[in-house]
Amino acid sequence: MKIKVQAGKSIRQAILENGLDIDNFIVADIDGKLVDLSYTPSNDLEAYLLDTQDQRSLEVLRHSTAHLMAQAIKRIYGNKAKITVGPPVDIGFYYDIDFEEPISEKDLENIEKEMTKIVEENLTIERQELRKEQAIELFKKLDEPYKVLMLEQDIQEEVVSIYKQGEFIDLCRGPHVTSTGKIKYFKLLSVSGAYWKGSEKNKMLQRIYGTAFFTEEELKRFLYQREEAKKRDHRILGPQLELFEIDSSSIGGGLVIWLPKGEKVRYIIEEFLRKKLEERGYLFVRTPHIANSDLWRTSGHLAVYNKYMFPIMTTEEGQEFIVKPMNCPFHIKVFQSKTRSHKDLPLRIAEYGTVYRYEKSGVLHGLLRVRGFTQDDAHIFCTPDQVEDEIIDLIYLTKEILTRFGFENYKVYLSTRPEEFVGSIELWDLAEKALKNALDKVGIEYMVNEGEGAFYGPKIDVEITDALSRTWQCSTIQLDFNLPQRFGIYYIGPDNSKHTPVMIHRAILGSFERFFGILIEHYAGEFPLWLSPIQAIILPVSQKFNDYAQQVFQELKSRGIRVEIDKEAEKLGYKIRQAEIKKIPIMIIVGQKEVESGTISVRRKGQGDLGSMKIDDLLKLLTI
């Protein structure tokens, strides 16, 4: 809401004089700039007050909580802890601190206690402006070398602001809440490492993550959601639901075993995608997992991509082989397998190509970052004129595929020519224009990442948003002016002379491993019927009805339903529980009643008992 502030009076005074509740407002916006409520303008103006509902207020609260934590840490550790930076982030805030003796998560409780004390002290948070030299002197005196470094090296302004709360002083732009008493609902979350200024070359500091909210309910909800997210972690659900396994000790980190049920899901996805691709004229191929090292010299990978490639294997005959990190050189070979005419273009070569990349052990993460994975890869060879239509087709295809998995929201990024590039500027301009035209014609919103393209061509990346509003990059469409040149591939144009085709690398799911990991979390392990490895399970009320259950089983099986049967000598409740835990979508219960009437009783996971029906009725239900 808007409020008039007179010269010489603080916004806080203005709020009070207007009879408004000061507790509702956190900071004020003056011409787009956020200021403290203690701000006192030198001439009359209008300020826009931000209440606790405003996202920016929450950021301020969290920023203030970061300061609160830093103050608590300074009280406990004194100058054995040097403060650096502590901004708000989407989950809350962090503060990077250089501790003389490393702390661990056990210490967080103690820090939280001290924070609570400071909240109770209700210290006023005051802003003060000083000249840069004064600030440098101040932080030298306070023995905060990182603040001094920032002032000396990074901050351009001649006048800087500091914030004081009790004995604690921090260099900060602000704004902040008016006093430490305003911070009530907070929680410290984790301790981790973080490089000073984010560079590997610099010293590693300790980063403490925390969060804060205006109400206790919001904090509780946040913590609850974190717990829920943990439960749908694909690394927990995967082995639990017998989908996949990663045995780092006996097989190796980042190498995935697809268990029968996971493979079933993958197969369904593969076949679904294959059908869509073949409809659009893609030709599937299959290529080796290793190749002569010369292939990778020609492609340039050995020079440019070396650090992600497993080392060369040399045979006793002295031949060198390398495990493939990419499929593209092989698809070039497919293109080269005969002389191509312009009439053959666009040529769309697809492969579910398994590649291996050496990733540092610390970056491996379940199925999301692995060392061996299968891309839903394809390379489109076309003329420069055909690029636009191909991209349009690709965007529609990508949308169609992702929508099938319940991903409706996307962010699209177009990355353009970087400083170092191959190919002519004319070709780049033509290609970038083609990509833009394609995006515009489809009517998709996108952001341009200027200069972020690969050295070999511009690209379009698609980020999907999952059920927990997290974003993931899967699809990528990359133009390549480099490989066709390096391998000297050509097609015969209408003019009967040789031309170099444009190559488009593209993946829609990215890799089956990564996409599967995302899907597991997106669905929390409860796959929709069409993907579920087991669609239905038949539960005889007692073993007396096993024969009838077997008949139902045969019937459903012959109709193509993925069905199982639980013939154990257990109570129905137990069998239902087992089926629920396995997240099987349909439970079919058969007992005396069903045998007599020739029906089945259907229970849908998450919905409960649907009553009894004929098998045909269930089949109808399943096809909806």
Place this chain on the structure above:
RNA sequence: GCCGGUGUAGCUCAGCGGCAGAGCAGGUGAUUUGUAAUCACCAGGUCAGGGGUUCAAAUCCCCUCACCGGCUCCA
């Protein structure tokens, strides 16, 4: 790769200088069951690996490996 944490039965974890434990899962038997856990018994171990301290190490110390939270990287 870097910082911190954690490695005990298939899984989740307790034990933290003095006999290797529980629950779930698994096996066997009994029970023949109506919409989220029937009972009993059995089996299951290089306490991640290696070295050291100690009369004695799952437990304390060191090294290695793996994983987890992040950072960097990748996309």
